[in-house]
Amino acid sequence: MAGGQQTTSLRTYALTRLGLALPMVLILLTMVFLLLRVAPGDPITAALGGRLPPEQLEERREAAGYNRSLAVQYLEYLGNVATLDFGETIVDNRPVTRVITQNGAATLELTVVALFVALLVGIGVGLVSGRYRDTPVDVAGRLFGILIYAAPVFFLGFLAQLVFAQWLGWFPTSGRASPVTSYDLDTPTNLFLVDSLIALDFSAFSDVLSHLVLPAVTLGLVTGGVFIRLIRVNVLQTLQGDYIEAARARGLSERTVMWHHAFRNALVPVITVVGLQVALLLGGAVLTEQTFNWPGIGSELIRYLNNRDYIAIQGIITFFALVVVIVSLLIDLLNAWVDPRVRY
Amino acid sequence: MARPSLTRLFGPIREARGVPKWVVIAGIAITIAFVVFALFAPWIAPYDFDTYRTADGVRFPKQGHPSGDHLFGTNVQSTDVLSRVIYGARTALEVVILAVIFSLAVGLPLGLISGYFGGKLDRVLLLVMDSLFAFPYLLLAIVVAFLLSDRLGRGVMTAAVSISVVYVPQYYRVVRNHVISVREETYVEAARALGAKPRTVISRYILQNVIQNVPVIATLNAADAILTLAALGFLGYGIQPTDAAEWGYDLQRAISDAGAGIWWTGLFPGFAIVTLVTGLTLLGEGLNDVLNPVLRRRPIQAVILPERQSRLPAGEAGV
Numbered sequence: 001m002a003g004g005q006q007t008t009s010l011r012t013y014a015l016t017r018l019g020l021a022l023p024m025v026l027i028l029l030t031m032v033f034l035l036l037r038v039a040p041g042d043p044i045t046a047a048l049g050g051r052l053p054p055e056q057l058e059e060r061r062e063a064a065g066y067n068r069s070l071a072v073q074y075l076e077y078l079g080n081v082a083t084l085d086f087g088e089t090i091v092d093n094r095p096v097t098r099v100i101t102q103n104g105a106a107t108l109e110l111t112v113v114a115l116f117v118a119l120l121v122g123i124g125v126g127l128v129s130g131r132y133r134d135t136p137v138d139v140a141g142r143l144f145g146i147l148i149y150a151a152p153v154f155f156l157g158f159l160a161q162l163v164f165a166q167w168l169g170w171f172p173t174s175g176r177a178s179p180v181t182s183y184d185l186d187t188p189t190n191l192f193l194v195d196s197l198i199a200l201d202f203s204a205f206s207d208v209l210s211h212l213v214l215p216a217v218t219l220g221l222v223t224g225g226v227f228i229r230l231i232r233v234n235v236l237q238t239l240q241g242d243y244i245e246a247a248r249a250r251g252l253s254e255r256t257v258m259w260h261h262a263f264r265n266a267l268v269p270v271i272t273v274v275g276l277q278v279a280l281l282l283g284g285a286v287l288t289e290q291t292f293n294w295p296g297i298g299s300e301l302i303r304y305l306n307n308r309d310y311i312a313i314q315g316i317i318t319f320f321a322l323v324v325v326i327v328s329l330l331i332d333l334l335n336a337w338v339d340p341r342v343r344y
Numbered sequence: 345m346a347r348p349s350l351t352r353l354f355g356p357i358r359e360a361r362g363v364p365k366w367v368v369i370a371g372i373a374i375t376i377a378f379v380v381f382a383l384f385a386p387w388i389a390p391y392d393f394d395t396y397r398t399a400d401g402v403r404f405p406k407q408g409h410p411s412g413d414h415l416f417g418t419n420v421q422s423t424d425v426l427s428r429v430i431y432g433a434r435t436a437l438e439v440v441i442l443a444v445i446f447s448l449a450v451g452l453p454l455g456l457i458s459g460y461f462g463g464k465l466d467r468v469l470l471l472v473m474d475s476l477f478a479f480p481y482l483l484l485a486i487v488v489a490f491l492l493s494d495r496l497g498r499g500v501m502t503a504a505v506s507i508s509v510v511y512v513p514q515y516y517r518v519v520r521n522h523v524i525s526v527r528e529e530t531y532v533e534a535a536r537a538l539g540a541k542p543r544t545v546i547s548r549y550i551l552q553n554v555i556q557n558v559p560v561i562a563t564l565n566a567a568d569a570i571l572t573l574a575a576l577g578f579l580g581y582g583i584q585p586t587d588a589a590e591w592g593y594d595l596q597r598a599i600s601d602a603g604a605g606i607w608w609t610g611l612f613p614g615f616a617i618v619t620l621v622t623g624l625t626l627l628g629e630g631l632n633d634v635l636n637p638v639l640r641r642r643p644i645q646a647v648i649l650p651e652r653q654s655r656l657p658a659g660e661a662g663v
Contacts, residue, residue, distance in 0.1 A: 027475040150621035155614035161602040283482030
C-alpha cells in the first residue's frame, strides 16, 4: 500500500490472493460442517424422525453413511464439495446442484438486475450530491440514502406492492412469469429474460420483465443506499485534489473537469464495494424472494429450513460460501488490474 | 472513575455546534421516545399485544380499518395494530441490548488479545473472523437461529445470540486494528518498560483508549441489529409470535394484506422500524462527528492576530 515503486506483478498478486482464498474456503466449509452436520445429530433422524419406524431410520442412516466416524464424513464432505457434489435433498430427493441451477438462475436474474438498479441510483444520486454539496439537492440525496438504509427490504416491497400493484395496477406482485408464459416458454438457461430473447418471444419477454420490475427495484434501492454515501464522499475528496485545481487552472471547462477528472476517479472504489455488497445482496435476495414469492434459491432455503432438511440446507449454504469467496477473489483481481496501487 | 469518563463522554456533546449537534439531538430524541414506549408499553398501549377481543368478550374486527377504537386498525388476527407497534419497541430493545452486550463480551476481549499479542493466534483469529464476516450475515443469523430454536426455543435469547454472531467479527476487527495502532504508542512502551504485566497494560492503557470507539459502533450496530431482528421475524425465525409482538413478523403477515389494499397492518410496523433505525443511525453518526477529535468542530473563538509583519511586497501578500 506504500504506493510509488511497486515491483509486484499482477501474476504474483493473483497467486498470493488465491493462496489466501483457499484457507478461507476451508474455514467456511469446516464451519458449515460443524454447524449443520455435527451440532444437530444426523440429518435423517432430524428430517424423518418420528415419521418412520426406528429400523427403517437405522437402515437409511446406514445407507447414507451417517454411522461412520465424523472425521471420515468430514473428509468425504470436502471431497464432494471439491467435485461440486452438494448432496441430495431428503424431503424431495432432488440433487442440490439442480436446486442451484434451477432456482439459482432465478436468484441470479434478480440480483444482477437489482445490482444494476443499485449502481444506477447510487452513482446518479451520489455524483449529484457530491457535486452540489450542501445544497438542497445534496440534503435530499443524503436523507434519501439514510431512509433507504433504514427501511427493511420487505417493507419497501410491501409499499411497492401496495402502490404499484394494488393501487396503480402496473405490475404483478408475485412469481417470475404469468402461468401462460411459464407453460409456453422453453427454459434452457432458466434465466427467463435470456430464454424469452432466445425464443424471440417478445410478449413473454415483456411479461417476464414486468414480473421482475418490483422485486429488482426494491432490492436495488436498498442496496443502492450504500453506494450513494460512498460516491458522495469520494466526489468530495477528489474535488479537493490538486489535479482538479490543475485542470481548472489549465482552463478546462467545468464540465470536462467534472466528468473526466473528478467523477472518473471517484468511481474507482465502487468496484471494491460491489464485491462487499454481494454478501448483502444475497441476504437481501432471500428477503426479497419471500416478499415477492420469487422462486429463487433463498425461497428454497427457507422451505428446506422449515422441513428440517439438513442435507439441502448444508448444500445450499456451502454453495453460498463458495460464491462469496469466489466473488471476493474476482473483485480483488479486477481491482488490482484496474488500480496498480492495490497490489501488495 | 466513572465521573470523569462520563464528563468526557457528554462534554463534547455540549460543546458541539451546528449540524452535528442537531443530528445527535434528533437521534437522542427518537431513541428516547422508543425507550419510553418499551418501558411503559403496558400503560401507553391501549390493549395488550395479543388481545383480540374486548373485556366483554366481543371480538375485535378482523383487518378493521383505523377508527376511534383502534387508531391504527386491527390485523388479520384481530389484534390492535397500535398496541403491537408499541409492544414491538419493547421486544426490539430487549433483543438489541442483549445482542450488543453479547457481541461486545466476545468481540472486545478477542480483539484486545489478538491485537496485543499478535503472532499466530492473531493470524488464525483474523482469518476465522474475516471468513465469518464475508459470509452473508443474514444467512448466518438464520442458520444459527434455526439451530438454536431446537435447544433454547424461539425466544429473546435465541434471537439475541443469532444476531450477536453477526456482529462479533465487526467488534473484533475494529478493536484489533485500534489495539495494533495504540500498541506502539510511547505511553504503552513506557508502561511495558516499567515492568507492567500484559494484563495491566491492556486493562489500564489500551482498553481505556480503545473503549472510546465503542459507543459509536454499538449505536450503529444496534441500528443494524433492529433490521436483522425484523428480517429474522419476517422469515419466521424470530420471536415466537405468542410470546411478544415483533415488527418483522407483523410485516410478514401484512404482505398478503397488500394485495387486498389493506395498508395499515404493514405501514405502521414498517414506519416504526424505519424511525427507530434512522434515530439510532443519526445518534451514532452524530456521536462520531462529536466524539471524534478529527471531525469535531468546536465553537469558533475570536482570535486577535498580531499585526502582520510582511516581508512581501504589498501586492503579493494575499496570495
